[in-house]
Amino acid sequence: MRVLSLVNQKGGCGKTTVAIHLGAALAAKGQRVLVVDLDPQAHATLGLGQDAQRSTSVLDVLADGVGIADLLIDVPGGMQLLPANLRLAEFEETSARMIRPESVLRRALSDVADQFDYALLDCPPRADGILTSNALCASSLAVLVVEAGVFSLQGALKTIGLLRDTAGNQGSSFDLRLLCTLLEPKGRVGPEVLIALQQRFGPELFETAICACEELREAPLRGQPVPLFAPNSRSDLEFASLAREVLGLELRLGRSLEQSPTLPTPASSGLESIDGVAATLGSVLGAEIGTHLARLEAREKG
Numbered sequence: 044m045r046v047l048s049l050v051n052q053k054g055g056c057g058k059t060t061v062a063i064h065l066g067a068a069l070a071a072k073g074q075r076v077l078v079v080d081l082d083p084q085a086h087a088t089l090g091l092g093q094d095a096q097r098s099t100s101v102l103d104v105l106a107d108g109v110g111i112a113d114l115l116i117d118v119p120g121g122m123q124l125l126p127a128n129l130r131l132a133e134f135e136e137t138s139a140r141m142i143r144p145e146s147v148l149r150r151a152l153s154d155v156a157d158q159f160d161y162a163l164l165d166c167p168p169r170a171d172g173i174l175t176s177n178a179l180c181a182s183s184l185a186v187l188v189v190e191a192g193v194f195s196l197q198g199a200l201k202t203i204g205l206l207r208d209t210a211g212n213q214g215s216s217f218d219l220r221l222l223c224t225l226l227e228p229k230g231r232v233g234p235e236v237l238i239a240l241q242q243r244f245g246p247e248l249f250e251t252a253i254c255a256c257e258e259l260r261e262a263p264l265r266g267q268p269v270p271l272f273a274p275n276s277r278s279d280l281e282f283a284s285l286a287r288e289v290l291g292l293e294l295r296l297g298r299s300l301e302q303s304p305t306l307p308t309p310a311s312s313g314l315e316s317i318d319g320v321a322a323t324l325g326s327v328l329g330a331e332i333g334t335h336l337a338r339l340e341a342r343e344k345g
């Protein structure tokens with residue numbers, strides 16, 4: 044079983060949408076997929092049409108040692124879900140009394156490793172914290188989900204720094220890839236951000252980018268992944284393409300499991316500062332975006 048976590052310190056960049064739809068796309072290719080909702084907001088649980096007020100959840104696995112197999116639910120898209128409920132936030136406090144609390148999920152997942160090809164862990168919008176630490180400790184790949192917006196580049200670099208700290212502190216070994224989402228391909232900023240990501244991260248960036256589209260916005264309302272109500276739509280095809288890339292990573296991932304983390308160094312990209320971002324994006328947008336960023340920065344400071 045390959046374990047992938049969807050991470051970013053930033054909220055609302057599409058982590059849950061990717062967990063659900065990459066999962067559905069892998070399942071459509073015959074893979075046995077487990078989605079683990081590790082977010083106390085329980086959005087993956089809700090987005091797959093399940094009740095977030097439920098009494099049992101991944102919290103029972105983390106805090107009380109209940110086996111994962113006892114809690115699995117069949118969900119739309121041909122996947123199984125280990126759900127969250129709103130009480131999951133309690134684990135932050137419970138974990139303070141545990142020894143190596145970040146390794147609980149890894150041990151629990153090993154019990155179902157023969158039942159699944161992929162486990163996708165939907166993380167809360169924190170790169171630190173005990174829930175994301177559990178995800179990273181269990182993962183062979185962390186997918187940093189980056190929205191194609193102006194401040195996303197800085198956010199991504201900050202998150203990579205936090206991921207590196209977590210990996211170092213807990214001695215975990217996982218590979219890192221970035222995925223660009225919420226891309227407005229006809230806008231001016233989105234394509235520029237995508238180019239900047241390609242320049243900075245090269246092969247660590249998935250070639251597939253996920254565009255912003257109405258059907259992905261609608262999916263959580265329906266409690267179903269897109270292929271069930273809009274087959275062959277743009278996002279259906281994009282996630283199929285992403286799934287092919289993920290399947291292609293398998294051999295390399297297999298090797299990298301034994302290696303130390305390959306997290307890129309944020310130094311020297313020029314994207315750490317607001318000026319760096321403006322300069323990188325400035326090739327097409329010119330002074331316009333630089334002025335806008337300077338105004339925003341001044342407002343933040345003032």
Ligand SMILES: Nc1ncnc2c1ncn2[C@@H]1O[C@H](COP(=O)(O)OP(=O)(O)OP(=O)(O)O)[C@@H](O)[C@H]1O
Pocket residue numbers: 053054055056057058059060061082084086166167168224225226253254255256257259260261262263
């Ligand atoms: N590619 C997309 N096109 C259109 N809407 C999208 C897309 N990706 C995500 N969304 C919508 O944006 C919102 C935020 O997405 P999502 O919940 O996946 O982000 P998240 O990173 O998991 O957020 P959080 O950090 O709060 O967990 C949701 O309403 C979702 O439906």
Ligand SMILES: [Mg+2]
Pocket residue numbers: 058059060082086087165166167
């Ligand atoms: Mg989410």
